[in-house]
Amino acid sequence: MAKIVLISGSMNPNSTSKSILKRIGKVLDKQGHDTDVICVLETNFPLYHPLKPMTDEMQKVSKTIQSADAFVIGSPEYHGGYSGALKNLLDYQDGSGFMQKPVALVSSSGGMKAGINTLNSLRLIFRSLHAHVIPQQLAVCEKELNEKGELDEGVQKQLLTLVKGLLQEISLRYQSK
Amino acid sequence: MAKIVLISGSMNPNSTSKSILKRIGKVLDKQGHDTDVICVLETNFPLYHPLKPMTDEMQKVSKTIQSADAFVIGSPEYHGGYSGALKNLLDYQDGSGFMQKPVALVSSSGGMKAGINTLNSLRLIFRSLHAHVIPQQLAVCEKELNEKGELDEGVQKQLLTLVKGLLQEISLRYQSK
Numbered sequence: 001m002a003k004i005v006l007i008s009g010s011m012n013p014n015s016t017s018k019s020i021l022k023r024i025g026k027v028l029d030k031q032g033h034d035t036d037v038i039c040v041l042e043t044n045f046p047l048y049h050p051l052k053p054m055t056d057e058m059q060k061v062s063k064t065i066q067s068a069d070a071f072v073i074g075s076p077e078y079h080g081g082y083s084g085a086l087k088n089l090l091d092y093q094d095g096s097g098f099m100q101k102p103v104a105l106v107s108s109s110g111g112m113k114a115g116i117n118t119l120n121s122l123r124l125i126f127r128s129l130h131a132h133v134i135p136q137q138l139a140v141c142e143k144e145l146n147e148k149g150e151l152d153e154g155v156q157k158q159l160l161t162l163v164k165g166l167l168q169e170i171s172l173r174y175q176s177k
Numbered sequence: 178m179a180k181i182v183l184i185s186g187s188m189n190p191n192s193t194s195k196s197i198l199k200r201i202g203k204v205l206d207k208q209g210h211d212t213d214v215i216c217v218l219e220t221n222f223p224l225y226h227p228l229k230p231m232t233d234e235m236q237k238v239s240k241t242i243q244s245a246d247a248f249v250i251g252s253p254e255y256h257g258g259y260s261g262a263l264k265n266l267l268d269y270q271d272g273s274g275f276m277q278k279p280v281a282l283v284s285s286s287g288g289m290k291a292g293i294n295t296l297n298s299l300r301l302i303f304r305s306l307h308a309h310v311i312p313q314q315l316a317v318c319e320k321e322l323n324e325k326g327e328l329d330e331g332v333q334k335q336l337l338t339l340v341k342g343l344l345q346e347i348s349l350r351y352q353s354k
Binding site: 045048079081085087091093117125128 | 189190227267
């Protein structure tokens with residue numbers, strides 16, 4: 001059993017990326033893993049100020065990150081990149097919490113081709129944080145949702161491929177544990 | 178004479194990227210241009226929430242952006258990317274304020290090779306905002322500052338090349354004005 005922390009970078013209560021993360025969380029829970037969600041809408045941190053000390057609440061979030069074996073990171077795409085809110089939360093972290101841990105990336109956006117720049121930019125961020133970002137990723141656009149806002153069959157398959165890829169990476173990295 | 182808005186993405190009062198922007202502003206002022214500075218440390222917007230209306234202060238910043246002929250954007254590099262604070266400010270903009278306008282990019286960071294991922298990611302953001310990002314850019318690392326925190330000779334030359342490139346782009350795009 002692994003502890004997997006899902007981080008949602010959307011401030012929208014009706015966020016698509018968050019609903020995808022929740023779905024991934026359910027799949028992981030069913031397989032017996034321990035999941036936890038950090039959502040920027042709930043933490044709602046002020047803008048990161050490098051000279052101001054972290055509050056207890058900020059430190060609690062960092063401890064949750066430190067305690068994780070792996071991550072799933074989700075962000076809406078705004079103007080060709082991840083949300084400022086998600087990066088702001090990451091700006092508070094010193095990097096040790098992600099070090100050598102598997103990370104899976106998810107984005108959602110309106111445009112058919114959007115989401116990819118967000119995923120590419122997030123890949124650079126987590127490389128910089130010395131995480132192992134898995135090659136599988138999930139970029140979901142509005143046209144891949146049905147009238148009820150549910151994922152179409154193709155995306156559901158991709159979601160399960162992402163989860164499988166993350167669990168394989170976890171298994172590989174923690175096999176000596 | 179052009180109106181050039183400089184946007185600082187640092188929350189640090191002793192920010193290197195902001196001091197570089199100030200220097201660029203002085204060069205532009207000397208050449209008779211009208212410069213204005215937007216600094217995330219001063220605007221200090223809450224995290225962008227797509228369902229909440231903008232305040233008067235937020236609209237004022239958008240109007241300043243709308244009124245500009247061109248931009249210089251500066252950001253520190255945190256974890257391989259632009260600051261969350263800068264992206265948060267950009268998340269509030271609908272894009273029309275940057276449309277078809279010249280943009281010059283500046284980053285500063287501790288590492289010798291850092292700053293480049295920030296500039297590349299910002300280039301994607303401003304492409305998405307349909308701005309014309311000039312090929313010249315400025316990535317400054319700590320080793321290029323002297324004991325007083327001033328830029329070394331090489332970087333000063335690059336700074337002037339950046340300014341020249343921006344003014345040429347402005348001249349080209351607004352020659353029919």
